[in-house]
Amino acid sequence: xxxxxxxxxxFDLRKAKLEEIVKLGQAAYPNxxxxxxxxxxxxxxxxxxxxxxxxxxxVMVSVAGRIMAIRAQGKAGFATLQQDGQRLQIYVRLDAVxxxxxxxxxxxxxxxxxxxxxxxxxxxxxxxxxxxETLTFLxxxxxxLPEKFHGLADVELRYRQRYVDLxxxxxAREVFVKxxxxxxxxxxxxxxxxxxxxxxxxxxxVAGGAxxxxxxxxxxxxxLDLFLRIAPELYLKRLVVGGFDRVYEINRNFRNxxxxxxxxxxxxxxxxxxxxxNYHDLMTLTEELIAFVAKEVNGTTITNFNGVEIDLSKxxxxxMVEAIIKQWxxxxxxxxxxxxFSDWHSLDAVLQSxxxxxxxxxxxxxxxxxxxxxxxxESTDDEVQFVIRRALRQISIALFxxxxxxxxxxxxxxxxxxxxxxxxxxxxxxxPTIIYDYPTEVSPLxxxxxDDPAHVERFEFFCGGFELGNAFSELNxxxxxxxRFAQQLAERAQGDDEAHQMDEDYVRALAYxxxxxxxxxxxxxxxxxxxxxxxxxxxVILFPLMRNQPSVVSSQ
RNA sequence: GAGCUCGUAGCUCAGUAGGUAGAGCAACGCCCUUUUAAGGCGUGGGUCCUGGGUUCGAGCCCCAGCGAGCUCACCA
Numbered sequence: 359x360x361x362x363x364x365x366x367x368x369f370d371l372r373k374a375k376l377e378e379i380v381k382l383g384q385a386a387y388p389n390x391x392x393x394x395x396x397x398x399x400x401x402x403x404x405x406x407x408x409x410x411x412x413x414x415x416x417v418m419v420s421v422a423g424r425i426m427a428i429r430a431q432g433k434a435g436f437a438t439l440q441q442d443g444q445r446l447q448i449y450v451r452l453d454a455v456x457x458x459x460x461x462x463x464x465x466x467x468x469x470x471x472x473x474x475x476x477x478x479x480x481x482x483x484x485x486x487x488x489x490x491e492t493l494t495f496l497x498x499x500x501x502x503l504p505e506k507f508h509g510l511a512d513v514e515l516r517y518r519q520r521y522v523d524l525x526x527x528x529x530a531r532e533v534f535v536k537x538x539x540x541x542x543x544x545x546x547x548x549x550x551x552x553x554x555x556x557x558x559x560x561x562x563x564v565a566g567g568a569x570x571x572x573x574x575x576x577x578x579x580x581x582l583d584l585f586l587r588i589a590p591e592l593y594l595k596r597l598v599v600g601g602f603d604r605v606y607e608i609n610r611n612f613r614n615x616x617x618x619x620x621x622x623x624x625x626x627x628x629x630x631x632x633x634x635x636n637y638h639d640l641m642t643l644t645e646e647l648i649a650f651v652a653k654e655v656n657g658t659t660i661t662n663f664n665g666v667e668i669d670l671s672k673x674x675x676x677x678m679v680e681a682i683i684k685q686w687x688x689x690x691x692x693x694x695x696x697x698x699f700s701d702w703h704s705l706d707a708v709l710q711s712x713x714x715x716x717x718x719x720x721x722x723x724x725x726x727x728x729x730x731x732x733x734x735x736e737s738t739d740d741e742v743q744f745v746i747r748r749a750l751r752q753i754s755i756a757l758f759x760x761x762x763x764x765x766x767x768x769x770x771x772x773x774x775x776x777x778x779x780x781x782x783x784x785x786x787x788x789x790p791t792i793i794y795d796y797p798t799e800v801s802p803l804x805x806x807x808x809d810d811p812a813h814v815e816r817f818e819f820f821c822g823g824f825e826l827g828n829a830f831s832e833l834n835x836x837x838x839x840x841x842r843f844a845q846q847l848a849e850r851a852q853g854d855d856e857a858h859q860m861d862e863d864y865v866r867a868l869a870y871x872x873x874x875x876x877x878x879x880x881x882x883x884x885x886x887x888x889x890x891x892x893x894x895x896x897x898v899i900l901f902p903l904m905r906n907q908p909s910v911v912s913s914q
Numbered sequence: 915g916a917g918c919u920c921g922u923a924g925c926u927c928a929g930u931a932g933g934u935a936g937a938g939c940a941a942c943g944c945c946c947u948u949u950u951a952a953g954g955c956g957u958g959g960g961u962c963c964u965g966g967g968u969u970c971g972a973g974c975c976c977c978a979g980c981g982a983g984c985u986c987a988c989c990a
Binding site: 365430452514570589883894 | 942953983987
């Protein structure tokens with residue numbers, strides 16, 4: 359429990375103080391304090407009240423809170439109480455609280471919880487303050503609080519000891535208040551549209567519905583190996599078969615993969631399914647949903663992320679190929695046509711001419727600026743620009759030539775188009791954008807477009823440079839589904855441990871008839887990041903997963 | 915998993931050229947009845963992340979490890 363001798367001796371000191379407090383007739387750990395108002399209620403009701411208003415007649419309040427600042431001044435003193443993220447000053451003076459009361463005040467420390475009863479007034483500097491008449495001790499802080507001006511700044515400590523972060527850094531608290539508002543708004547949106555909230559198994563015998571490595575666990579009594587779910591998808595569609603036409607679930611998924619600023623091993627996902635709808639219906643729904651949630655949480659659809667202003671009510675819809683063409687390197691003045699992505703030979707030709715042209719441009723650039731080619735030149739702005747230009751070109755050249763090699767190797771047009779999209783487009787999708795019509799090869803659970811078997815009815819939407827959600831018209835042909843599971847099984851046999859397992863029961867469910875259904879999943883942590891301007895997923899998860907740290911000085 | 919950066923008092927941070935560790939807050943004692951990052955006087959507090967190495971001498975240089983942040987890879 360203790361990090362040091364400093365903490366151990368402080369703890370002993372505080373114990374002695376607690377004994378003194380008990381001698382004054384206070385309970386060491388009382389069970390109750392009958393407050394008349396919370397701190398936010400007092401601020402809301404009298405925050406603007408004038409001195410005159412507060413004097414005739416006096417306003418009596420009882421409030422409780424944690425001491426976040428304490429300033430003793432001889433026979434009087436101030437303290438600041440914090441409750442629900444708001445603060446209220448109190449003023450304690452010997453002649454108002456008596457000898458016992460003032461003795462208690464002098465035994466208080468930063469972080470203690472107290473309750474006070476008294477009347478409201480304004481100090482000389484105009485601050486709303488409780489003039490205390492009765493002081494009640496409620497609980498003691500036995501450890502030292504972080505520095506009062508900077509708070510807890512060490513990112514690691516903030517995650518590991520979130521309880522300290524939350525009461526010292528009110529910004530951190532605000533993020534989680536907004537997270538709760540986000541969840542509430544999501545539920546309101548779906549409830550109002552006739553969706554039923556459900557909870558499906560998190561422990562599954564077949565971890566399906568996504569491509570990811572699962573965590574494993576074991577049930578002892580049943581002697582059953584189980585997986586923590588990687589997605590609720592297959593259970594939610596069973597429910598649509600069961601006649602719940604509109605269902606949604608908001609809960610944790612678990613994926614046994616790396617961590618990053620955008621990935622935590624357990625993360626919260628919203629999934630919803632709507633019978634008789636297709637992916638176009640969900641595009642509209644998604645645009646309405648995100649704008650609605652933003653408005654509920656922030657009061658506006660504008661949010662700031664990474665220094666960029668994002669308007670969550672202004673959406674762009676592009677097919678995947680349109681998006682690639684839009685982001686085609688500007689130096690290649692001629693942009694490829696949509697048609698050139700529809701067959702192997704034209705895409706091959708486009709890629710070839712693109713990287714050859716980029717190499718020509720690079721050669722010309724080098725000839726025009728020979729002085730920058732020497733390692734000894736000064737780092738002028740022009741030279742920096744030259745180096746950046748060259749690096750960007752080289753990335754594009756590598757991208758196009760790799761894509762071409764891949765095209766030659768496995769002849770999969772779809773996979774190459776998807777790779778181009780990921781490299782060229784994804785991180786540039788800062789403003790809300792829906793990308794639709796995915797290649798069939800990269801979308802094993804989606805339904806093909808009726809008039810175009812090379813593409814599926816699927817979209818993903820992006821904001822702030824990352825993917826927020828994924829939606830498609832669901833495959834509901836049991837024969838086709840069984841075939842695709844069998845293919846995945848073959849890939850699994852080849853060593854791909856992210857390939858789907860066979861789920862016979864799910865195929866059986868489809869065999870009873872899944873109506874035409876569209877479904878969507880939205881990463882809630884990422885949505886909260888966007889709404890709160892948080893750059894790391896760990897800033898929106900209360901207790902993110904951390905490595906073990908060496909044990910601290912043992913208790914007593 | 916790879917690369918880069920960081921780890922000094924409970925907290926926030928300095929630490930010069932390698933010369934034997936500092937400030938503010940917090941703590942402790944005293945003074946102070948409208949302060950608000952209160953103020954004044956005084957006191958205590960450090961395995962400088964860990965373990966090796968180089969050196970007469972290491973917080974600083976080198977190696978290994980632990981933990982963290984960022985970037986990349988995989989993914990939502």
